Amino acid sequence: MGSGQVTDWQGKHVTVAGLGVSGVxxxxxxxxxxxxxTVVNDGDDPRTREQAAELQALGVTVRLGDGATLPEGxxxxxxxxGWRPDKPLxxxxxxxxxxxxxxxxxxWRLRGTVPGKPVAPWLCVTGTNGKTTTTQMLASILRAAGLRTAAVGNIGVSLLDAVLGDEPYDVLAVELSSYQLHWAPSLRAHSAAVLNLAPDHLDWHGSMEAYARDKGRVYEGNQVACVYNVADKATEDLVREADVEEGCRAVGFTLGTPGPSQLGVVEGILVDRAFVENRRESAQELAEVSDVNPPAPHNIANALAAAALARAFGVPPQAVRDGLRAFTPDAHRIAHVADVHGVAYVDDSKATNTHAAEASLAAYGSIVWIAGGLAxxxxxxxxxxxxxxxxxGVVLIGADRALIREALARHAPxxxxxxxxxxxxxxxxxxxQEAARLAQPGDTVLLAPACASMDMFANYNKRGDAFAEAVRELGAGA
Structure with missing residues (x-):
């Protein structure tokens, strides 16, 4: 089972590690x-037993509570x-x-195995933060160009469904996590972007170097463009290290004025100096900053990355503008909840690490920050x-709030x-309520916890919902 397509699976003994959204x-x-x-799974609880029964009814062998042993043959x-590389299996x-x-x-290996179904190229997005938003923006732009597409991978439609289902796609917008890239050695994208790199999931990868290496796999074998963040040199370094196809170009995105082979911003306009005839002397207007929702700096960066991938695929400028205008961000991503007594309340519960929280905080001038959770x-x-x-001002909640309190004492006493x-x-x-007491008209009360939510809530969605409900209650009493 080398790097080529596997055409005959008949009788091959395959072990699937883990039940759940990808294993089943x-x-x-x-x-x-x-x-x-044969499916092996560490856990043995009512949910996994239900999944196991479903598979066993089909004739699949399932071993619950034994994810360490490699089945014979x-x-x-x-x-x-999510299974870590150092597991005994x-x-x-x-x-x-x-x-x-x-x-x-x-x-990736099963592409092209459905008779009569076209093989759709993959435009891939990874990075520590902004992956989902960028992938969804990209899909919106591709749709605006009249292309049959879907946001897939770590979000939306499952990749297996996209590759094997009846729906014919022209191109796929693929979000990939560092975990997924670690286990995808032969993936070769049409074009790909690494949005940013910051320490995350280091317990899984073992080191920042290993984490960056897995992110960088997305560039291997790229055909047209490796899109990188001009403000994050680590992403450019990954492009330099990648082994790409002849003619593949490095394309940067920047919140400043773009140089040749870059996309950037000039006087409130998103412009392209990469996919134009004479990129040394001319630039193509794509959209206005006001077409990006919301127009926070890091979200404009997401839009530029999405635009770069779409332009690499040959999408016309107008589709970039129309796609960005049509895009609506998911809940709990810099979502404006309400204004109460002249104070804006913004839910960015999705900011579960420091890098995401910093980008969120950079979007506002005067902030009462609600932070804390699991560090x-x-x-x-x-x-x-x-x-x-x-x-x-700052309001701290959650199990590890003392870590933030101590940093505030050192740097913002x-x-x-x-x-x-x-x-x-x-x-x-x-x-x-405490944040409202600290805030003044014109301020933003921002939930950007910089931490995971599981100490208090089932997930970041529930945390954001609780914030929005509390703001509504505050408004009702206004």
Missing amino acids: PAAKVLHGLGARV TELVVTAP FLAAERAGVPVWGDVELA KGATFDELVARSAGRLR EVPVVDLDRTDTGAMLQAV
Whole structure:
């Protein structure tokens, strides 16, 4: 099972590591292709038993509570993206010379196996923050150009469905996590973007170098454009290190005036100096900053990256503008909830790490910041030092709030801090009330926690919902 297409799955013994959103579809697809499938899973709870029963009814073997042992005779392992590379199962596979693929690799290998279905090129997006928004913007731009497309991968339609389903696509907008890229050695995109690089998931990857290396895999074998962030040299370094096809170009995006082979911003206009006839002397107007929703700096960067990938695919300038205008961001991503007594309340619960929170804080001039939760090993000195000048006040919630409080004491000692010593879900209402007390007309109360939510809420969506509900309650009493 080398790097080429696998055409005959009949009787191949494939082990699928992990049930869940990627494992169950992978097991079903492989079983349908005639492979002998064994699913192994660490957990054994009511939900996994339900999934196991569904697969067993099809004739798939399932081992619950035993994700460490490599089943005898395994010729290929297909893993859920979240399984860490140092798990005993993978070490055993390596010793036995058995390849390990992720669901993205499996989808890549199965392209072109549906008779009569065109093989759609992949435009890929990765980065520490902004992946989902950029991928959705890209899909919106492609649709505006009249192309059949979908946002797939880490979001939206599953890649296996996109590749094997009946829907014919002209091109796919593919969001990829570092986990997925780690397990996708033969992926070769039409064009790809790394939006930014900041420490994240280091417990999984083992080091920042390993994390960056996995992100950089998205550039391997690119055909037309490797899109990088001019403001983040690490992304450009990954382009330099990549082995790409002859003629593939490095294309930068910047919030400043673009140089040749870059997209950027000139006097409120998004312009292209990469995909024009004479890029040394001319630029193509694509859209206005006001066409980007919301027009926060990091979101304009997302729009430029999406535009670069679309232009690499030959999309006309008007489709970039129309696609950006048609795009609506997901909930809990810099979502304006309400204005109460002249203060704006903004929900960016999706800002679950310091890099995302810093981008969110940079979008506003005077902020009462609601922060805290599970730090996931993060430190906050750099974030606080860079954002201190914008802070009117801070309200801290969650299990690891002391880490942020200590960073504030070091780098913003004059900023008033309310430390709420509670981790129950009701704390959000008190947090919003305290923030309202600190805020003045013209300020923004910003939920950008810089932390994960699981100490208090099921997920960042629930945390954002609690914030919005608290703001509505505040408004009702106004």
